[in-house]
Amino acid sequence: MATPTPPGTLRRFVLPTWVATALFISGGPLAAQQYVVDDAVIVAPRSCQAEMWHGERASWILPACQILPNLEVTVGAGFVNGDGSDRESEYTLEGKTILREMGPEAWGVGVVVGIGPNPSADVDERVFGDIYLFVPASRVVLDGGLVVHGNLGWRWDRETVPEPGQRRRRPAHHLTWGLRADVPIHAHLSLLGEAYGEDLERPAVQVGFRTHFPNAGMEVDASWGRSSTGSGDGPGFTLGLSLTSGPLF
Numbered sequence: 001m002a003t004p005t006p007p008g009t010l011r012r013f014v015l016p017t018w019v020a021t022a023l024f025i026s027g028g029p030l031a032a033q034q035y036v037v038d039d040a041v042i043v044a045p046r047s048c049q050a051e052m053w054h055g056e057r058a059s060w061i062l063p064a065c066q067i068l069p070n071l072e073v074t075v076g077a078g079f080v081n082g083d084g085s086d087r088e089s090e091y092t093l094e095g096k097t098i099l100r101e102m103g104p105e106a107w108g109v110g111v112v113v114g115i116g117p118n119p120s121a122d123v124d125e126r127v128f129g130d131i132y133l134f135v136p137a138s139r140v141v142l143d144g145g146l147v148v149h150g151n152l153g154w155r156w157d158r159e160t161v162p163e164p165g166q167r168r169r170r171p172a173h174h175l176t177w178g179l180r181a182d183v184p185i186h187a188h189l190s191l192l193g194e195a196y197g198e199d200l201e202r203p204a205v206q207v208g209f210r211t212h213f214p215n216a217g218m219e220v221d222a223s224w225g226r227s228s229t230g231s232g233d234g235p236g237f238t239l240g241l242s243l244t245s246g247p248l249f
Contacts, residue, residue: 033221033240034060035206036196037180039149040108040138042072042096046247053221056236057081062092065248072096080117092116108138112153129158134176147182155198174198188212192223202228206235217244 032038034053043049048065060078067073074094079087094114102108113133134153141148153176178196185191190210197203208223221240227233 033242034223034235034238035180035192035194037149037151037178037194038112038136040098040102040110040136042066042098043244046249047245048248049244051242053238053240055238070097090117102138110136112136131156149180151178204234
């Protein structure tokens with residue numbers, strides 16, 4: 001949490017850089033939750049984390065554990081509303097490793113590989129079987145007043161595989177990208193905002209608040225998101241919960 005400072009100063013709303021970095025590295029506010037842009041952090045060794053959320057367009061539960069040194073594995077299931085009526089089930093399997101740990105004056109960098117519906121894809125095009133890879137990068141800046149995250153990656157679209165005798169109708173490979181900013185406004189409250197998309201299409205945006213309960217290993221998120229095309233697509237309103245354990249095995 002933030003170190004005490006005299007009342008009436010702006011500093012009381014800013015986490016010192018080393019504190020913000022320590023929170024991320026030690027399993028504090030590291031959950032991506034319903035946010036698409038991921039961070040360059042994994043759970044502590046032999047520990048697990050359960051992220052879950054329910055929203056207008058999707059509901060997910062994503063348990064993750066560091067089962068091997070520097071390897072976090074996530075297995076998830078969810079329901080997504082693609083056409084405004086019935087919800088369809090989705091599944092994902094993902095591995096994440098850290099190439100460089102985030103420090104007070106250094107970027108953290110990782111690699112994520114998964115199979116399933118890439119969250120940056122349009123809701124109506126998210127199918128199990130897509131393969132995706134991206135590089136998350138994170139850094140604490142402005143003396144702890146801001147944590148920035150960037151993702152850059154690739155997705156292979158399984159739906160583009162043609163039937164025998166047919167020609168491919170659309171590109172199979174897509175560039176994915178995302179930017180997110182976490183702004184601590186109190187020791188237990190942050191404002192989050194992100195933009196993400198694929199290829200050169202107009203991005204989607206999402207904003208919300210995150211409440212931290214570090215002693216309980218818990219975070220609560222409330223967010224709202226829409227596509228910048230004005231079509232009404234996007235995650236809409238979402239409530240999320242993240243629970244992080246200590247060493248379990």
